[in-house]
Amino acid sequence: MSDSEQFASDNYSGICPQAWAAMDEANRMDEPAYGEDIWTARAADGLRALFDTDCDVFFTFNGTAANSLALASIGQSFHSVICHELAHIETDECGGPEYASNGSKLLPGEGRDGKLTPDSIEHLVTKRTDIHYPKPKAVSITQATEVGTVYTPDEIRAIRAVADKHKLNIHMDGARFANAVAALGVHPAEVTWKAGVDVLCFSGTKNGLAVGEAVVFFNRALAEDFEWRCKQAGQLASKMRFISAPWCGLMEDETWLGNARHANACADRLARGLLDIEGVSLRYPRQANGVFVELPQPVQDGLRANGWRFYNFIGGCSRLVCSWSTTEAQVDRFLADVRGLVE
Amino acid sequence: MSDSEQFASDNYSGICPQAWAAMDEANRMDEPAYGEDIWTARAADGLRALFDTDCDVFFTFNGTAANSLALASIGQSFHSVICHELAHIETDECGGPEYASNGSKLLPGEGRDGKLTPDSIEHLVTKRTDIHYPKPKAVSITQATEVGTVYTPDEIRAIRAVADKHKLNIHMDGARFANAVAALGVHPAEVTWKAGVDVLCFSGTKNGLAVGEAVVFFNRALAEDFEWRCKQAGQLASKMRFISAPWCGLMEDETWLGNARHANACADRLARGLLDIEGVSLRYPRQANGVFVELPQPVQDGLRANGWRFYNFIGGCSRLVCSWSTTEAQVDRFLADVRGLVE
Amino acid sequence: MSDSEQFASDNYSGICPQAWAAMDEANRMDEPAYGEDIWTARAADGLRALFDTDCDVFFTFNGTAANSLALASIGQSFHSVICHELAHIETDECGGPEYASNGSKLLPGEGRDGKLTPDSIEHLVTKRTDIHYPKPKAVSITQATEVGTVYTPDEIRAIRAVADKHKLNIHMDGARFANAVAALGVHPAEVTWKAGVDVLCFSGTKNGLAVGEAVVFFNRALAEDFEWRCKQAGQLASKMRFISAPWCGLMEDETWLGNARHANACADRLARGLLDIEGVSLRYPRQANGVFVELPQPVQDGLRANGWRFYNFIGGCSRLVCSWSTTEAQVDRFLADVRGLVE
Amino acid sequence: MSDSEQFASDNYSGICPQAWAAMDEANRMDEPAYGEDIWTARAADGLRALFDTDCDVFFTFNGTAANSLALASIGQSFHSVICHELAHIETDECGGPEYASNGSKLLPGEGRDGKLTPDSIEHLVTKRTDIHYPKPKAVSITQATEVGTVYTPDEIRAIRAVADKHKLNIHMDGARFANAVAALGVHPAEVTWKAGVDVLCFSGTKNGLAVGEAVVFFNRALAEDFEWRCKQAGQLASKMRFISAPWCGLMEDETWLGNARHANACADRLARGLLDIEGVSLRYPRQANGVFVELPQPVQDGLRANGWRFYNFIGGCSRLVCSWSTTEAQVDRFLADVRGLVE
Incomplete structure (x- = not known):
């Protein structure tokens, strides 16, 4: 894929x-x-x-x-x-x-x-x-x-x-x-x-x-x-x-477990990357394959303008979910985009 | 397949x-x-x-x-x-x-x-x-x-x-x-x-x-x-x-139609073949991809002993269904088996 | 009542x-x-x-x-x-x-x-x-x-x-x-x-x-x-x-039983009376409080014209049901009406 | 009654x-x-x-x-x-x-x-x-x-x-x-x-x-x-x-309306009587036939000990409902009991 x-x-x-x-x-x-x-x-x-x-x-x-x-x-x-x-x-x-x-x-x-x-x-x-x-x-x-x-x-x-x-x-x-x-x-x-x-x-x-x-x-x-x-x-x-x-x-x-570990690892990379960005915080602790992050509205808008798809959750935080098919490159592109928009 | x-x-x-x-x-x-x-x-x-x-x-x-x-x-x-x-x-x-x-x-x-x-x-x-x-x-x-x-x-x-x-x-x-x-x-x-x-x-x-x-x-x-x-x-x-x-x-x-035509044609071949066999009759007219045939119990038993799978319908007639993946060879093998058992 | x-x-x-x-x-x-x-x-x-x-x-x-x-x-x-x-x-x-x-x-x-x-x-x-x-x-x-x-x-x-x-x-x-x-x-x-x-x-x-x-x-x-x-x-x-x-x-x-006995007795009187009438037969044996009787259509029509209410059951027989409030006089009036219509 | x-x-x-x-x-x-x-x-x-x-x-x-x-x-x-x-x-x-x-x-x-x-x-x-x-x-x-x-x-x-x-x-x-x-x-x-x-x-x-x-x-x-x-x-x-x-x-x-007016009037009498008692307040405005009153727990207990039946509502207030059969005497007895218990 x-x-x-x-x-x-x-x-x-x-x-x-x-x-x-x-x-x-x-x-x-x-x-x-x-x-x-x-x-x-x-x-x-x-x-x-x-x-x-x-x-x-x-x-x-x-x-x-x-x-x-x-x-x-x-x-x-x-x-x-x-x-x-x-x-x-x-x-x-x-x-x-x-x-x-x-x-x-x-x-x-x-x-x-x-x-x-x-x-x-x-x-x-x-x-x-x-x-x-x-x-x-x-x-x-x-x-x-x-x-x-x-x-x-x-x-x-x-x-x-x-x-x-x-x-x-x-x-x-x-x-x-x-x-x-x-x-x-x-x-x-x-x-x-x-x-x-x-x-x-x-x-x-x-x-x-x-x-x-x-x-x-x-x-x-x-x-x-x-x-x-x-x-x-x-x-x-x-x-x-x-x-x-x-x-x-x-x-x-144990493909099921490997798939899950991969998704979790991507989410971990994503969460860590986000936490490194000034003004960005997580709404819930990242433990599995989802990252719930508080992003300023302009940042959300900018990401969507850049083609990123993600949903907002109750209270307005953004829900980012990784899967078996998520790639590190994709995570890194997203983080780069966030960083670009935050600055 | x-x-x-x-x-x-x-x-x-x-x-x-x-x-x-x-x-x-x-x-x-x-x-x-x-x-x-x-x-x-x-x-x-x-x-x-x-x-x-x-x-x-x-x-x-x-x-x-x-x-x-x-x-x-x-x-x-x-x-x-x-x-x-x-x-x-x-x-x-x-x-x-x-x-x-x-x-x-x-x-x-x-x-x-x-x-x-x-x-x-x-x-x-x-x-x-x-x-x-x-x-x-x-x-x-x-x-x-x-x-x-x-x-x-x-x-x-x-x-x-x-x-x-x-x-x-x-x-x-x-x-x-x-x-x-x-x-x-x-x-x-x-x-x-x-x-x-x-x-x-x-x-x-x-x-x-x-x-x-x-x-x-x-x-x-x-x-x-x-x-x-x-x-x-x-x-x-x-x-x-x-x-x-x-x-x-x-x-x-029109694959859907081709698949259906193939299944119907197999059923037609099957029905015609069966009708050519002495003592075999159809319970319902063969129009689509199913053949409902009256087979003597020993013939049914023999076919099953030969490895053929099929279900019986209300009243005991045998229901034979063809699909897109049925082959002429399969039909002919079945007919040969029936003929062998009838004689 | x-x-x-x-x-x-x-x-x-x-x-x-x-x-x-x-x-x-x-x-x-x-x-x-x-x-x-x-x-x-x-x-x-x-x-x-x-x-x-x-x-x-x-x-x-x-x-x-x-x-x-x-x-x-x-x-x-x-x-x-x-x-x-x-x-x-x-x-x-x-x-x-x-x-x-x-x-x-x-x-x-x-x-x-x-x-x-x-x-x-x-x-x-x-x-x-x-x-x-x-x-x-x-x-x-x-x-x-x-x-x-x-x-x-x-x-x-x-x-x-x-x-x-x-x-x-x-x-x-x-x-x-x-x-x-x-x-x-x-x-x-x-x-x-x-x-x-x-x-x-x-x-x-x-x-x-x-x-x-x-x-x-x-x-x-x-x-x-x-x-x-x-x-x-x-x-x-x-x-x-x-x-x-x-x-x-x-x-x-034991009012419940008395009520039921009364209804059954009325049905019994009704059934016996009907069976005494030429050309009238029961569809099912009378055992409880219902009488299922085969009545010629003109008789049914006549009874209804006389004001009697009753339903017909599957197959056209008439269902007559007695209750705790049915009276002997009512049964006898009905029987008299049937007799009058049959003759 | x-x-x-x-x-x-x-x-x-x-x-x-x-x-x-x-x-x-x-x-x-x-x-x-x-x-x-x-x-x-x-x-x-x-x-x-x-x-x-x-x-x-x-x-x-x-x-x-x-x-x-x-x-x-x-x-x-x-x-x-x-x-x-x-x-x-x-x-x-x-x-x-x-x-x-x-x-x-x-x-x-x-x-x-x-x-x-x-x-x-x-x-x-x-x-x-x-x-x-x-x-x-x-x-x-x-x-x-x-x-x-x-x-x-x-x-x-x-x-x-x-x-x-x-x-x-x-x-x-x-x-x-x-x-x-x-x-x-x-x-x-x-x-x-x-x-x-x-x-x-x-x-x-x-x-x-x-x-x-x-x-x-x-x-x-x-x-x-x-x-x-x-x-x-x-x-x-x-x-x-x-x-x-x-x-x-x-x-x-218009019995339905008379019954309702009577019940409402009883509730009104009850509500007014309760409001006259020191330390008693209503949780919701009394408009129809129910009175929702905040009663101290000992008062509630005393009323129940006196034989009064009533339910408590969400939050612990007491719900008192009047009907077509409620009497003024009953309302007054209740009020007297409350007054007796409050003092």
Whole structure:
């Protein structure tokens, strides 16, 4: 892929070479549909090996569906989901979770740097217990968060403790799970089932696929009949191998982790470069592959005039996201442009 | 792709070369997400040109979703959808349309060779009009049908007449729309908007894509805010270009039609070959890319023992489906095997 | 109540004296809302005593809601419900069960005299097990049936056996449960939990209330958080005592059973009288409070011209329903009119 | 009804004499079901006369259902509803609107004294217009509000102006609509259709019925097929006359308005009495039948120890609600108790 003038999103990126090669291989012959091909079994086994546990694995087309269906498998329509007020499922899914669950309310909680706190969960569960208030059944946390920060294993375990107290299941929105694992430098098990996560939506798309998310149930009771749920919801691919084979590509030689490390490293280079510039500050600590930076409006305007694409976040700070395909040269060009505009 | 020993389904096939090439081209650089890339606009324009009308075009991941969301855009939860009793939406979507519409009932109608008749529609609309019966709002027809037959433009116009009488909108499940157009030898407009179809779900997957269906609204009022519906339902691809670019590939040089003609020709060769065999008969007339054949049980067993994959249909006849990737050699091998087993 | 010229439905009847008196008593002072009044607890206890078991009891406004919510508590949207093809939930609820469950399909089964057979259930469960077919999770039977017949305890136990085999829960639509108990002359427990029913929707409305059905969970695990389900679905009465107090009235001195016996006796008198008339025959055996009679069209027309109201059923037979408020004089007037018209 | 020791809610009250008398009259003979009786037509005509316009009228069992179904008739699942952050539909319906609409999000807005402002609506509509944000389609206002205040006709017209600008429909939650009309001293038309309200949910229950709300569509296009919606959702009463006849009772001699005036007058007496007590203040202006008062905790405890029932509201103030059945003696006893506890 050629170089790019964007930090708009990691979903602007394309298909990474390893995923492409696997897709190519899967295209060499006809294969049974609906996941009965050889690739889908292999990809699911690969994820079980990756997490080092006997989890149940399903593939959906995108993250909206993965998150919405996983949450629907936890609660009924009259239950509620506690999440951070900045959570993607609350702010950017156009009511996807409410639709898949037929009406579950999301209860927005709080916490610094986009991270939901046990206290906030406790408050939302205990402030009311009457039947006019939808009964909390799930906690959803995003790893890495929407503002580029990362929950530590200890932080997740603390959430597990309050979840246990109130019989809640924990859903992890892993749109950037790979980046979080890369940032923390831990085994994937440490921030999932070993810390008490019941179900993880692990994004392949942002990590280098064309399409395809893995829904990984560590709490296998929640996965009961989940394949029917996917089918009914329009999330069962007939040519499933074109989702699962690329996942095999991602898992070979830990490509998923390499892609994430690369994106994080680019973000780190970008963040450091920005902090070196007078008058530029970060809104949130840079921990994964996103950089949230306060740039004067003229600088933002100038960058956009120069052809750079990026989005602004709540409060007006600029969100810069790196991906597997971001290049150092691109980072450096951006920094040079910022420097030129600041002066 | 290498040769194959299956007539199980056209969704066992892979990605056709033209779609692959377009996907490759779309992968050369980063592109905006959620359909704001250059490919998606081009694919939608291509479909408008193909149908020679100013329709509204959306892309979904699969056919379950395309059909379910298109039907949901026609009626409310308390409305009903009239379809043939063999319709895929009734028999094989695990309640997908009921889910997307939050409860619309499907009213199964009748007709020879899998084709719904105007009389059957009339009967289902008029037999009851009380509020305990869900009010019919949509007619859904499948083109080509689930049993491989094809509605003529006249037959569709006759359905339009009864639909007009009762203020129904017409949905066309086009899982094998290309094969129907190829079989009829008409312009695509003749069997869609010119015959009174309001919305068509045009399958790319069965025609040679990895994933991706086009929902084409000829009745543009029905398309109001449909992009939000797709988003909420988990049907908005972030890397949309990997759905739309392959559609561009399909439309270049009428590849979609060439693929369909090839599949139909293989089915024709297969049907003719089978009819030449003593004691073998077809259950339904062969018109598109499926052959529904009555084979003695020992012959079926023998074919499966020889490694052939195919499904049996209602009543026990065998369904043999050809695709863009079926080869004449494969057809001939199959016929030889049948002949060997019959004797 | 004054005499009436209708056999249209038992829901044309009014409020029986005992229910009225209880409502009057409940209206003497303010009471807590949402079921925290003294009457609701008393009514639930009364139902537990009536069934001689520690069941969970909830009250909803009507039968559509009771049945739809009870079924939704058994399965998820992608599950299915097996019921008789004549079942009210299939033919007359305008998609209510599909709506409450967010898309569960009903699978219509068969059986003589409106009674679903174990074989038909077995067939619907086993004919397909793929994910394109919604997985059966519930069996729904109507007691008394839509055609006025009654399941014996043995018949229900036979259904329980097949349900156990396939892990299905049994829902009983008890729109005319009281009439069935009166007809069978058994203890209510014998045709419910002792025969394997998981949840019963026991109609008060048809038995003499203004409004209000009891949802009785013998399988208490299914009742988890059911009060939230009722609340969300708009089925939690604020002034609940005006539903529950009349239920207390019905249960005092076995009024519910007396009302049902009276209705059944009227139906018996009506059926016997009709059978005495030359050329008149019954379509279904008269067992509860409904009489399904084949009347020549001129006789039907004549009766209607004389002011009688009644509905025709599938196939054209006339459905005559008696209630707690039907009188012998009314039955005799009707019979005299039929005789006059037949001659 | 006897005197009471509660200000907990107006839904603790019973059935007012005029409603009771009408119910009694409706119980004198059998009547057709499902609203085809003489009372339902009369009640609907009565409401048309009351509002002096040709509106469409439907009856539901309770307010949760009335509001949820009315909102569902305005938008699709992917649309959103703007309401005040204190709105009952947001805080106390356990996800009822989300359930009935299959996933519409509520967007909580702001405004002093529980009244949504045009600016807040404008902000919520314009802050985002992308497809990841559910498109606003409805504004819901509560009249009288949840904190006992009342929108003036001018305030509603100002909301209408911003609604017109953005093509929004206005829903009015009229749980205490009668109290608002009584407080404002205007014709009901002035605060509904003449001010731009599209659909009103007019509560009968809080005004003196056992059960039953009127859904009044001034914008009749929104009412299309609404009877089917009610049926499917379990909101069609079979013995409808026991909802509609009491409504006739309420409308005779303007009982509804008399009941509301009485409740408001009691609240006024209560508020004035409280303000005369040293150290007691009101949290919100007393305008309708609710008094929101800041009482020291020991006073609250003392009142409850004396047998008084009332709820606390957000922030800890006490909510005291008067109804048609509240008596001056009861108000005076309460005031005496407060005075005794304060000293």
